[in-house]
Amino acid sequence: MTQKIDAYTHLSPPGFLDFLEGLSGSPHVFRKLFANTPTLVDTDQRLRQMDKYGIDSNVxxxxxxxxxxxxxxxxxxxxxxxxxxxxxxLRMVTLAHPGRFHGVALLPSAAGPQQMVSELERSVEELGLAGGVLFFGPTVKPPDHPDYEPLYQKAEQLDVPLWLHPCRPGSHADYPEEKFSKYLIWQTLGWVTDSSVAMARLVFSGVFQRYPDLKLITHHHGALIPTFAKRMQACYESFEECSGIDLQTPIEQPYIDHFKKFYCDTASLGFEPATIQLACDFFGVERVLFGSDSPMDSRSGEIFTPETDRTVAALKLTKAERQSIYGGNMLQLLSRGRKKKQKKAAARTAPQRPVRRAAGRR
Incomplete structure (x- = not known):
């Protein structure tokens, strides 16, 4: 039987929004969203919705x-x-509903490298969370900033994924002379652009060369990369060969192939089999994860969950490939981290062999 794991959903831990509002002293921009999206905060309603659509667990x-x-x-x-x-x-949520939720740790990305590393390690090894999430966009430091280097190293050591998510706010204007973004451009187009930019910065800075076992999960079906892969590669070749531009990167051509080292979800926010098929063809089925972005639709998950399920069901795949996307690929990512933690625990509890003393010594 195919296990369905929604690898990219959202949830707000109890009291977290209230805590942030208390620190800022003003209503959070998400307050109205939360009021109209009950499954974002109510796990009982969330579980009923998951059962309704045959979803075994949510990341x-x-x-x-x-x-x-x-x-x-x-x-x-x-x-x-x-x-x-x-x-x-998040730990409280996962404990209350074993096997139904896998938490992804929030990281203090501006606090400094050691604080990020410490919180990821605590979240994974003490709280049992599945990995961490990093938010990128034009108002925060880029993903190839030196501060992130220890974090990528630690994620590889722990053998847990890092989820990537765009975070451009509506207050970031589309043009310098304006005060805010118009027509929801910041969200509809800005977020997929920012995800693509983050991926490019990671690829060309050589992150995958330094940490070949690092698992990075991108949102929104790999953003613009699968759609514009041929354009990107053509530009890389043209500008290097004809204009003499040096990209100052440690990676080798063809550059576009390095983007295939990311994982991506299937969140297209509607029934989009052609879009997700393109992602499968680019990244490979083994790197595509069933993910809906639920419950962030106008009906609190009643659109994104079934439409994403219908999309995956419509893909031109073998039964085994479809099962891999629905849950097999995510299970492998989840189990790798667990196996490493089990090995560490076993090493700590293993009986120590007596030390042999050399002849003639007491």
């Missing part, structure tokens, strides 16, 4: 993110406090 990326509140994001102590509160809340 939950927490909302809201720290990067959305500058006063918290820029304050190392507050950002660490917020991340710990959020992740402790």
């Amino acid at each position: 939950v990326v927490p909302l809201p993110w720290i990067e959305g509140i500058r006063g918290v994001y820029d304050d190392p102590a507050l950002s660490v406090k917020a991340a710990r509160l959020c992740n402790d809340g």
